[in-house]
Amino acid sequence: MASSPARCCVSKKGTPVTVDIFNDTDTPELVHWHGQIIPTDVDGSAEEGTPYVPAHGMRRITLTPKPAGFRFYHPHVVAEGDLNRGTYSGQAGPVYIEPKNDPGAYDREIFLTLKEFEPTFSQGGDMAMDFLTGHSFRVVSLDRNPVPNPADVPVLWIGTAERISAIVEMHHPGVWVMGDLADDDRGHGMGIVVEYSGRSRQAAMGQAQALPLGLHDLRQNSSD
Numbered sequence: 001m002a003s004s005p006a007r008c009c010v011s012k013k014g015t016p017v018t019v020d021i022f023n024d025t026d027t028p029e030l031v032h033w034h035g036q037i038i039p040t041d042v043d044g045s046a047e048e049g050t051p052y053v054p055a056h057g058m059r060r061i062t063l064t065p066k067p068a069g070f071r072f073y074h075p076h077v078v079a080e081g082d083l084n085r086g087t088y089s090g091q092a093g094p095v096y097i098e099p100k101n102d103p104g105a106y107d108r109e110i111f112l113t114l115k116e117f118e119p120t121f122s123q124g125g126d127m128a129m130d131f132l133t134g135h136s137f138r139v140v141s142l143d144r145n146p147v148p149n150p151a152d153v154p155v156l157w158i159g160t161a162e163r164i165s166a167i168v169e170m171h172h173p174g175v176w177v178m179g180d181l182a183d184d185d186r187g188h189g190m191g192i193v194v195e196y197s198g199r200s201r202q203a204a205m206g207q208a209q210a211l212p213l214g215l216h217d218l219r220q221n222s223s224d
């Protein structure tokens with residue numbers, strides 16, 4: 001993991017995947033597969049017995065992802081007061097485990113990660129929360145669990161480590177930009193442009209420099 005947010009990985013439920021975990025840090029590390037039901041040896045939690053990935057070393061693991069749904073991975077070392085260690089370093093990323101049968105009907109599927117820091121640690125500012133004003137979000141799943149009664153809401157409010165899966169019907173043509181306020185972070189993937197009605201991506205990214213930016217998660221539901 002070398003950037004934040006780390007890349008999304010998509011895998012199929014029940015299909016084994018092999019992952020090479022490289023640790024470029026000076027201390028032993030662990031990658032924990034949040035929310036998956038997998039053996040201790042690969043789960044990524046030292047307290048359960050997973051071996052560490054040695055400093056500047058590598059460990060190859062094979063796991064069979066399950067259950068289906070929107071998960072994530074993150075370091076699992078105890079950072080304590082060291083803000084350069086563990087999840088403080090921002091090294092987390094989404095994991096989507098596709099169900100065997102995907103009932104979703106959508107044109108585009110987007111995975112997004114938010115960041116939020118204590119103001120004294122923030123280097124580029126957090127993300128404003130006004131993306132897609134005028135659209136509504138049909139929340140179909142929370143922390144990968146399908147909600148009993150999907151509801152349309154005008155705003156998504158999300159906390160640390162939470163995941164929201166929502167469907168948005170795009171019926172206000174234009175260029176909608178969401179992303180980090182820091183140019184550098186946005187250039188590294190903390191931002192996205194949603195456009196329709198013929199506006200160019202280049203024009204949209206130009207606007208990204210000037211607009212107040214927010215970020216929401218637009219994910220399709222999934223089920224086992």
Ligand SMILES: [Cu+2]
Pocket residue numbers: 032033034035074
């Ligand atoms: Cu976790």
